[in-house]
Amino acid sequence: MDASTETGARIVANHPKFLALEKSRARVRWGLSALTVTVFFGFVLMIGFGAGTFATKVGDGLMPLGFYLAICMILFVVAVTGIYARLGARLYGQMTDDLVKELGL
Amino acid sequence: MRAVAFQRRARGVLAHFIGAGMFTSTINAWAEDLSSVTKHTTGINTTSIAMFLAFVAATLVITWRSSHRTKSASDFYAAGGGITPLQNGFAIAGDFLSAAAFLGITALVYSTGYDGMLYAIGFLVGWPIVLFLVSERLRNLGLYTFADVTSFRLDQRQVRVFSAIGSLTVVAFYLIAQMVGAGKVVQLLFGLDYSIAVIIVGVLTVLYVTVGGMQATTWVQITKAGLLLTGGTLLGLSVLWRFGFNVDRLLAAAVSAHPKGAAILLPGGLFSDPVSAISLGLALIFGTAGLPHILMRFYTVRDAQSARKSVFYAGCFVAYFCLLIPIIGFGAIAVLMNEPSYLSSPTASKITGLIGGPNMAALHLASAMGGSLFFGFMAAVAFATILAVVAGLTLAGASAVSHDLYAKVIADGRASERKEILISKLSAIAIGVTSALLAMLFENQNIAFMVGLALAVAASCNFPVLVMSLYWRSMTTRGALWGGGIGLASAVLLVGLSKTVWVTVFHFKTAVFPYDNPAIISMPLAFLGIWVFSVLDASARGDAERAKFDAQLVRAETGAGRPAAVAAAH
Numbered sequence: 167m168d169a170s171t172e173t174g175a176r177i178v179a180n181h182p183k184f185l186a187l188e189k190s191r192a193r194v195r196w197g198l199s200a201l202t203v204t205v206f207f208g209f210v211l212m213i214g215f216g217a218g219t220f221a222t223k224v225g226d227g228l229m230p231l232g233f234y235l236a237i238c239m240i241l242f243v244v245a246v247t248g249i250y251a252r253l254g255a256r257l258y259g260q261m262t263d264d265l266v267k268e269l270g271l
Numbered sequence: 272m273r274a275v276a277f278q279r280r281a282r283g284v285l286a287h288f289i290g291a292g293m294f295t296s297t298i299n300a301w302a303e304d305l306s307s308v309t310k311h312t313t314g315i316n317t318t319s320i321a322m323f324l325a326f327v328a329a330t331l332v333i334t335w336r337s338s339h340r341t342k343s344a345s346d347f348y349a350a351g352g353g354i355t356p357l358q359n360g361f362a363i364a365g366d367f368l369s370a371a372a373f374l375g376i377t378a379l380v381y382s383t384g385y386d387g388m389l390y391a392i393g394f395l396v397g398w399p400i401v402l403f404l405v406s407e408r409l410r411n412l413g414l415y416t417f418a419d420v421t422s423f424r425l426d427q428r429q430v431r432v433f434s435a436i437g438s439l440t441v442v443a444f445y446l447i448a449q450m451v452g453a454g455k456v457v458q459l460l461f462g463l464d465y466s467i468a469v470i471i472v473g474v475l476t477v478l479y480v481t482v483g484g485m486q487a488t489t490w491v492q493i494t495k496a497g498l499l500l501t502g503g504t505l506l507g508l509s510v511l512w513r514f515g516f517n518v519d520r521l522l523a524a525a526v527s528a529h530p531k532g533a534a535i536l537l538p539g540g541l542f543s544d545p546v547s548a549i550s551l552g553l554a555l556i557f558g559t560a561g562l563p564h565i566l567m568r569f570y571t572v573r574d575a576q577s578a579r580k581s582v583f584y585a586g587c588f589v590a591y592f593c594l595l596i597p598i599i600g601f602g603a604i605a606v607l608m609n610e611p612s613y614l615s616s617p618t619a620s621k622i623t624g625l626i627g628g629p630n631m632a633a634l635h636l637a638s639a640m641g642g643s644l645f646f647g648f649m650a651a652v653a654f655a656t657i658l659a660v661v662a663g664l665t666l667a668g669a670s671a672v673s674h675d676l677y678a679k680v681i682a683d684g685r686a687s688e689r690k691e692i693l694i695s696k697l698s699a700i701a702i703g704v705t706s707a708l709l710a711m712l713f714e715n716q717n718i719a720f721m722v723g724l725a726l727a728v729a730a731s732c733n734f735p736v737l738v739m740s741l742y743w744r745s746m747t748t749r750g751a752l753w754g755g756g757i758g759l760a761s762a763v764l765l766v767g768l769s770k771t772v773w774v775t776v777f778h779f780k781t782a783v784f785p786y787d788n789p790a791i792i793s794m795p796l797a798f799l800g801i802w803v804f805s806v807l808d809a810s811a812r813g814d815a816e817r818a819k820f821d822a823q824l825v826r827a828e829t830g831a832g833r834p835a836a837v838a839a840a841h
Contacts (some may be wrong), residue, residue, distance in 0.1 A: 170832050175822035188828060195403045202399045203556070206392075210552050213353040213389070213538045214545035220385075221537050228526075230536050236388050237594070239396075244590045246399050251583035254407070259576055262829050270830035 167269045178269055187261050194253060198246050209239055276687040291447040315500035317449030318647025319460060326498070326655045326689065330479065332800030333490045335720035337483035344688045347695060348670050349416035349570040354489055356577045360584020362489045363498030363568050365583070367394070367559075368592060369660040370653050372723065373499060378629035380600020380605075384525070384535025387600050389542055391593040393552055397559025398586040405560050408741050410569045410578035411830040412823065416564045417733070421740045423826075424819035426748040426812070428680050433752055435675040437732045438758060439565040444725035446560075446661065446702070450710035451718055459627045460634070462652040468713055473707035475679045476662040480703075481696040482670065488662045489571060495652070500588065502652045505634065507595045509640040521598075521627050524605035530621055536603070552789035557794065558726030563735030575830050579651060602634040606639050613639070664832040665702050672698040720771035723788060727766060731758035731793035739801050741827065744820040747813035750805025759796025 168174040171201055212235075213220060220232030265271070345351050346676035354362070372394065380387030413419030440788035450469055457468035514521040522536065528534050559565065569578040607613045607625065612634050614624045623629060634653065638646035673695035678686040686694075693760045736755040739746045766772055768783035805813070826832050 168553070168832075169829075170822060171816055172822060175819075175825050178825045179821040184828070194480070199400060200404045202396065202403075206396045206556065206712050207549060207552060209392075210542050210548045211545055213718060215543040217543070225575050227526040228522045228536070232385060233388075236385075236392060237606055239392050240590050240593050240769070243395050243399055244587060247586040249403050250399070250402055251579055254579045255576065257620070266829050266831050271829055 167271060169269075169271055173265075176271065181269065183268065185264050187258065190261075191258060198250055202243070202246055203270060205242060206239070207236065218243065258269075277773070279437075280549075285683070288551045303423045316643065316647055316650065318459065320641050320647075322647050323461070323654050326372045326494075327475065327649055329494060330475070330487075330491045330655075330658070333494070334479050334487040335485035337486035338489065341482075343485050344674075344691055347692050348666075348674065350485040350489050350569070352571060352573055354571040355382050356572055356580035357575070357584055358489070358493055359572050359581035360588060360600050360792055361496045362492040362571075363565060363581060363585035363655075363735070364588035365492035365499070365587060365659055366498065366568065367841055368656070369449060370456060370656045372592075373596075373656060374456070374504070374630045374653060377600045377603065377633040378631075380597055381603045381625075381632040382600070382629050382743050383539050383748040384529065384531065384604070385537055385540070385681055386539045386541040388593070388597045389538065390479055391554040391596050394559075395586070395589050395593050396552075398582060398589060399407050400556055401560045402582040402586070403564070404738055405566070406569050406578045406582045407575040407795055408827040409566060409737075410572070410575045411569060411827050411833055412741075414834070415567070415570055416670050417563060417737055418671070418679075421736055421751065423740070423823050424816050425740065425751055426747075426816075427684075429676045430751055431679050431749055432737070433755060434733070435671040437561075437728065437736070437755065438671040439668055439677075440662050440759065440763075441561070441563060441725045441733065442671070442702075443706075444721040444728070445564075446664045446668070446698065446706045447470065447709050448714060448718055448721040448725070449661050450706050451665065451713050453654075453661065454710055454714065456630070456657065457654060459631065460654065466716055467548045469707050469710045472658060472661055474701045475658055476665050477660075477700055477703035479662045480666045480699040485567075485571060485666060486528045488659075489568075491662055492659045496588070498652045498835050500592070501657055502637075502649050502746060503592065503595045503599065506637055506640065506649065507598040507602070509645075510598055510606070510636070513602070513606070514519070514641070521601055524609075525601045528608035528621075529604050535601075543826075546791065547788065550788040553794055554723070554730045554788050554790035556724045556730075557731035557790070561729030562726075563671065563733070564663040566737075567663075567667050567670065575705060594714050599633055603636040607632065607635050610639065643836035665699050665706075668702045669695045672702075682776050699839055702791035705805075708784040717775050720769075720776070723771065724763065724766045727762040727789050727793060728759055730798050731762040732756075735794065735797040735801055739798070743805075745817055746801060746805045747808040747810075747816050749808040749810070749813065750801045750803075753802025753804035754799070757800035758793050760795040761796050762789050764795060 167178055169178045220230060220235065222231040224231055225232060292790055306633075322335070340351070341347055376387055376391050376394075378387075409420055412423055415439070416434070418431050418438070421434050422430045453472045454469040457471070458465045461468070463471075465761045477563060479491055481491075510521065511518075514524065525535065526533050529732060542551075550566060568581070572578050572581055608621045611617050613626060614621065615626050616624065622629060625635065627634075634646060634649050637649040671781055673691050677694045678691045680683065732755045735758055736751050739754070765784045766789055769785075769789065770782040771787055771789050773779050773782045773784075
């Protein structure tokens with residue numbers, strides 16, 4: 167199938183397997199983006215509106231809760247990028263290869 | 272040991288470093304304080320010079336070797352697509368971890384404590400967005416520049432010209448800020464004259480770009496990223512060692528040394544006003560996904576899979592750096608603030624009175640922990656960082672001129688590859704010369720707004736046009752030009768009316784626009800503009816562009832049918 171022509175592209179774009187791949191990928195892509203933006207701006211707004219939380223003492227240590235929250239924020243970023251990269255490699259790589267082969271792209 | 276040359280007044284040294292204008296008022300206060308600092312020992316640190324010369328020699332070898340492998344346009348713009356994901360991860364992280372990031376954010380931790388950590392996090396959160404929304408599709412659709420992607424189904428000429436304007440605006444502001452920073456830092460570190468420092472940076476980077484293309488630029492960046500991460504790790508470890516690997520002991524020492532006391536463990540002014548905080552956050556997050564020199568890196572790897580992996584690696588390196596910076600910053604507080612010898616005078620402020628200003632905190636710390644050898648090493652790393660980032664920016668700017676403006680618009684796709692590369696090299700030289708001249712012109716100007724403006728334009732012009740062209744079927748050329756144009760114009764205008772320019776540069780009493788960062792207004796305006804003008808576009812051209820979305824979607828998702836970059840006969 168020649169996907170560079172308009173008709174060819176329309177056929178591929180409406181193929182059930184392409185639609186399934188596209189839908190699944192869109193869910194992950196937009197879902198994780200929304201999660202990242204929400205978590206970050208939640209964190210930012212918490213500083214604006216509830217800075218007191220950041221001063222909460224944790225155990226006997228000197229580090230207030232704010233430090234742990236900042237570290238969690240950093241680990242969260244690594245985790246979401248890791249999850250996406252893993253999904254991409256494990257799941258979508260194979261799905262894409264199958265699709266390209268099956269449709270002869 | 273502290274033979275930091277301090278020939279001229281250090282006014283404004285800090286200003287350009289901490290880009291987004293949030294801290295400008297603090298910075299100006301610093302600059303004022305610094306201007307009263309008297310002259311200090313003028314001398315040249317031989318260790319740092321020797322280490323820097325070793326780095327330059329290594330990069331010249333890299334460049335010379337790369338020149339043999341840089342023949343086709345694909346080699347020149349994209350290192351022939353032969354960079355591995357791990358290497359590219361290093362290079363992307365390197366592009367991002369400029370001297371501004373390393374010295375500037377450490378300075379922020381040194382001055383304010385916890386807020387410095389927050390700023391670093393703002394820098395980090397852009398990476399997931401780049402990964403999810405941009406990296407793979409960009410790699411599948413384009414060859415050399417992000418305009419390859421936006422012009423896939425839109426009008427070649429108009430969208431190319433517009434994207435080139437967006438890229439060049441971002442590159443220009445970023446580049447001037449980096450060059451001025453380079454001149455000031457080199458002046459402080461090596462005792463060289465400001466203009467000589469700027470000329471050295473200009474000559475070396477133009478050499479890397481014109482002789483070695485993307486191959487050399489990438490390897491210079493990888494080398495520097497490796498050095499920076501190694502140096503940062505050593506510095507962090509030495510701090511932890513000093514305090515028995517006990518973070519509480521480190522923080523206790525920092526709290527007792529810092530004039531602000533325990534307040535350095537809590538959020539201060541950075542995100543305290545929610546509207547400013549969101550505006551800065553938007554620019555930091557979405558600006559990253561619109562920086563041409565970062566976007567260009569996705570073309571240097573084999574496929575979309577590799578592009579995805581490289582962002583993951585880059586994100587990990589930047590995250591590691593975000594954990595390292597607070598250790599270094601709090602270490603600098605704990606160690607340097609108890610040592611009057613690091614202050615410009617015994618009575619000087621512990622924060623602003625640091626010799627060379629707070630930006631030198633990381634380097635003084637290196638000196639305190641490992642003597643002049645370590646200081647020399649870190650100073651050389653800081654200079655190397657500037658060189659590598661300036662080279663990446665120069666190449667991105669040169670590609671926008673040669674690939675987008677010349678090859679695709681002026682020559683209408685009929686330019687020979689040789690001619691295109693030649694134009695690119697000439698553009699690199701022109702960009703190098705212009706930015707060096709501008710850096711000399713702006714030596715004593717307050718240019719704090721420039722990095723902030725670069726990010727705001729990237730977030731309000733490049734990013735909306737790119738992401739909408741990738742994901743929104745109904746976008747047309749008209750929508751892209753109007754929306755992107757509105758984003759660009761409003762970002763520049765609002766920065767002009769904000770305190771950083773209106774009050775600081777033009778000396779008006781009060782700012783017309785109350786926030787330092789325009790993204791909260793300019794970014795939604797850009798998206799709105801794209802939407803309105805695309806929906807209203809009932810032209811036949813618009814319909815044809817919408818009809819091509821399926822072809823773009825299939826290629827973006829599968830990578831099938833991407834024209835192979837023409838390989839030269841090696």
